[in-house]
Amino acid sequence: MTTVEVIERYDLQCEDEGKVAELEDPYKLGALDALNFPFVPVENVFVYEHPTKGDLLPVERLHRALSYVLNYYPHLTGRLHYSESYNPELVRLGSGGELIVAKCNSRLEDLRSSKNDRLVVTDLPSSGADLTPLFDPTMEGLCRDPILTVQHTRFACGGVALGVRINHMAGDACSLFKFCRDLAEIYRNISSEVTLSGPPVIRPYLQDTNGLTKEELASALQYNPPDVYLDETPPTAVPDRGPDEGVPVIGRILRFTSDQLTKIKQQAMEPQGTGWVSTFEALSAYLTQKVYQARVELLESEGKTPSERLGSQIWTVMNVRAPDRLNLPPNYFGNASYPLRTKIPHELFAHGPLWQVANSIHTMIRRVDPPTIKQTLDWVAVQPDISRIKMDLDLVEGNITLMQWSHFKPYTGMNFDGDTNNTPIHPILSSPPSTITTQIDGMAIFTSTEQELTTNEYPPSIDILLSLSKPLWDTNALKHIVNNP
Numbered sequence: 001m002t003t004v005e006v007i008e009r010y011d012l013q014c015e016d017e018g019k020v021a022e023l024e025d026p027y028k029l030g031a032l033d034a035l036n037f038p039f040v041p042v043e044n045v046f047v048y049e050h051p052t053k054g055d056l057l058p059v060e061r062l063h064r065a066l067s068y069v070l071n072y073y074p075h076l077t078g079r080l081h082y083s084e085s086y087n088p089e090l091v092r093l094g095s096g097g098e099l100i101v102a103k104c105n106s107r108l109e110d111l112r113s114s115k116n117d118r119l120v121v122t123d124l125p126s127s128g129a130d131l132t133p134l135f136d137p138t139m140e141g142l143c144r145d146p147i148l149t150v151q152h153t154r155f156a157c158g159g160v161a162l163g164v165r166i167n168h169m170a171g172d173a174c175s176l177f178k179f180c181r182d183l184a185e186i187y188r189n190i191s192s193e194v195t196l197s198g199p200p201v202i203r204p205y206l207q208d209t210n211g212l213t214k215e216e217l218a219s220a221l222q223y224n225p226p227d228v229y230l231d232e233t234p235p236t237a238v239p240d241r242g243p244d245e246g247v248p249v250i251g252r253i254l255r256f257t258s259d260q261l262t263k264i265k266q267q268a269m270e271p272q273g274t275g276w277v278s279t280f281e282a283l284s285a286y287l288t289q290k291v292y293q294a295r296v297e298l299l300e301s302e303g304k305t306p307s308e309r310l311g312s313q314i315w316t317v318m319n320v321r322a323p324d325r326l327n328l329p330p331n332y333f334g335n336a337s338y339p340l341r342t343k344i345p346h347e348l349f350a351h352g353p354l355w356q357v358a359n360s361i362h363t364m365i366r367r368v369d370p371p372t373i374k375q376t377l378d379w380v381a382v383q384p385d386i387s388r389i390k391m392d393l394d395l396v397e398g399n400i401t402l403m404q405w406s407h408f409k410p411y412t413g414m415n416f417d418g419d420t421n422n423t424p425i426h427p428i429l430s431s432p433p434s435t436i437t438t439q440i441d442g443m444a445i446f447t448s449t450e451q452e453l454t455t456n457e458y459p460p461s462i463d464i465l466l467s468l469s470k471p472l473w474d475t476n477a478l479k480h481i482v483n484n485p
Contacts, residue, residue, distance in 0.1 A: 002106040004130040004153060008059075012077070012097035012148065014069040015194075019074040026089040027075050029169060030204030031380040032320075032335040033088055034389060035228070036168045038080065039137040040437050043165035043178045044410065047119060047429040049108060050158030052420040057160045057302050059101050059152055062416075065187035066099060066150065068194045070458040073179065073333070075202060076148040080169055080176070086387030088169050090147065099134050102445040107157035108428075112156065118359060120253040123163070128433025129253060132163035137437060142167065163433070168335070173405050174319060176331045181413040200333035205326065206381045213276045220378035226368075227339050228376065233387045249441050251434035251467040254285035254481060255449065256283060258457040265459070268358035277358045280404055280446065281324055281365065286360035287444060287464065288314055288400050288479075292349040293479035294468075295398055307346040315341045317403070320373055338373055340364050386470030402441040405432070411452040423467065426453050432465060443467045 014020055028270060034342050050137060070077060076097055077089035096277045104125060111123045119127045123436035133149040136142070147170050151163040166176055181198050209217060256264070261279055268282035269275065275286075296306040317337035321328045328336055348356055411432075415424035432438060432445055452460060 003112070004102050004104045004125050006100055006102045008101040010059075010063055010099040010101070011096065012063075012066050012070060012099055012146075013079065013152070014070040014074050014077060014380065015064075017094075019071050020094040023074055023093055025078070025093045026083075026091045026094060027078060028082060028204070028207050029088045029090065031206035031377040032337070033169050033204060033463070035336055035339060035384045035391070036172075036337070038088070038139075038142050038167065038169050038459040040168055041135055041165050042168050042171060042173055043132050043163065043432060043434050043435075044173075044176060044180070045121065045124065045131050045429070045431055046162045046164070046180070046414055046427040047108070047124070048160050048162075048416070048425055048460050049428055050155075051425060052162070052416070053420050054417070056158060056425070057152065057162070057416055059099075061187065061190065062152060063099055065183055065190050066097070069179070069183045069196075070097070070148075072182065072196060072199050073202060075150075076166065076170060078147060079145075080143050080147065080167055082143070082387075087247060088386065090170070090287070095146070096149070097146045098133065100149065100151040102131075102151060102153040104130075104153050104155045104161075106155060108155050108159045109157065119429045121434060122251065122253055122427065123427075124433070126433075127435075128163070128431065129435045131161045132165055132423045132433050132435070134201050135435065135437065136163070136182075154246050170335075171333055172317075172319075172335045172337045173403070174321070174336065177408045177410055177414075178331065178333055179464075184414055184416050189300050198331050200331050201329040202333050204334050205328060205332075206377055208379050210379070210461070214376060216378055217382060220375065220382045221429050223375050224377050226372065227341055227392050228380070229390055229392060230383065231390045245472065247441075247469045249439040249467050250470050250473060250479055251439050251465055252473070253431075254287075254464045254466055255443065256453075257466070258459055258461055261459045261462065262356075265353050270355050270359065271400075275359065275362070276427045277362050280406075280461075281361045282354075282358050282464065283446070283464075284314070284316075284402050285354055287345075287466070288361075288402070289349060289352075289354060289357050289470070290477055290481055291400060291442070291466075291468065292344075292398065294472045294475040296350050297475045297477050298471055306350065310346070311396035312346055313341055313343045313399040314344065314364070315339070315399065315401045316364075318365060318368065319404075325370055325373060326377075338368065338376075340368060341392065363437070387421050397441070400444065401440070403443075403445045406446045406448045406460075407454065411417045411447050411450060426450075431463070434465060438465065439467045441467065442471045 078093040079089040153161045211484040299306045320326045
């Protein structure tokens with residue numbers, strides 16, 4: 001039986017204590033941060049095979065590198081707090097992050113179950129959950145526990161897994177991978193150089209309204225944003241969020257090769273050839289329609305009417321860092337994810353052509369322009385009570401959430417050590433773990449594969465960590481994509 005045992009715990013502080021003193025406390029978060037769910041962490045597991053000689057990722061060196069990288073991220077040593085008006089902020093800066101050291105009694109080669117002899121996250125202990133620190137999604141836990149936690153787990157073969165987590169209120173997936181790349185850079189150069197080539201910009205976008213003109217303030221107060229709204233119901237105590245009870249939710253990895261993606265993209269194009277869709281839009285349409293059809297199949301087998309019971313909303317987020325969006329600094333660290341949603345009619349989702357579903361997703365993404373993004377965030381910034389901002393998202397059966405991590409290059413620049421020939425040791429797996437916060441019926445996370453480092457194929461292959469209620473995996477609609485997308 002595979003077990004993971006915690007051996008040691010280390011406090012994580014800035015190497016330069018003065019870095020914390022340079023920041024105000026409380027440290028206010030920004031408008032983009034306010035649009036996130038604090039009970040959903042941002043975390044990833046990197047797995048490295050042991051070289052033939054030498055020690056892989058020694059804890060002492062990793063600990064030292066973490067201290068140096070925190071000089072650039074001193075706010076990550078604080079704790080989450082909500083003001084009386086529920087505005088998120090970081091307090092008690094200098095409380096520290098945490099490095100957990102653990103060991104696993106299994107060898108990496110013994111964990112592989114894939115028919116292609118590759119390691120996937122569901123092969124790992126508890127699908128990767130045991131390789132990241134325990135997470136308490138209650139409000140008490142969120143405000144008590146560190147913003148940054150790292151777990152170093154050594155396997156019996158000498159291989160290592162790094163599980164890195166940041167509280168979602170402090171940053172999104174793009175920021176998580178930026179932090180990890182910076183950590184790897186400092187680790188590699190720590191004996192001679194402890195400065196980053198591309199230091200992060202950590203000041204949140206719209207941290208307050210001081211940057212808005214009088215005209216922008218007046219406009220923001222009158223604006224009616226899409227996809228978010230102000231709940232006029234008097235606020236009540238913030239509910240704790242824990243694991244849902246009921247039908248088990250199972251997370252599985254679906255791989256789509258370059259050839260398969262090309263075929264799906266061709267099928268998702270308008271027959272007349274007048275429009276276009278991205279690979280993400282085409283694959284999203286393919287996946288969401290198959291999942292919806294599986295739900296229809298299951299309900300019909302139970303004698304129920306799907307159109308009366310199923311939601312058909314697609315929810316995702318857009319990275320707004322780019323010059324044609326908010327034009328944030330290239331090394332911006334924080335949240336920069338803007339919510340998007342669309343609703344697909346039942347008949348189209350259940351029986352319509354793929355290209356029409358793809359066109360709906362394409363329209364959802366392309367309809368949002370920079371002025372809309374800015375005006376919405378201005379509106380968020382001027383609200384006196386952030387707790388009343390709600391996303392127009394129905395959490396009902398049938399809806400699906402799509403998260404695109406594949407653009408963040410989760411394998412590139414994540415090498416810490418080299419082998420005897422100084423060849424970089426890249427991760428053999430980089431993936432979010434399958435945990436109670438991702439095992440939500442209808443959650444799909446798109447990630448890169450290890451081929452990111454070795455091939456120039458376009459489109460590059462994609463893994464999807466898809467979580468669905470257990471009965472759905474046995475439907476005919478999903479058997480096809482599980483065995484042969």
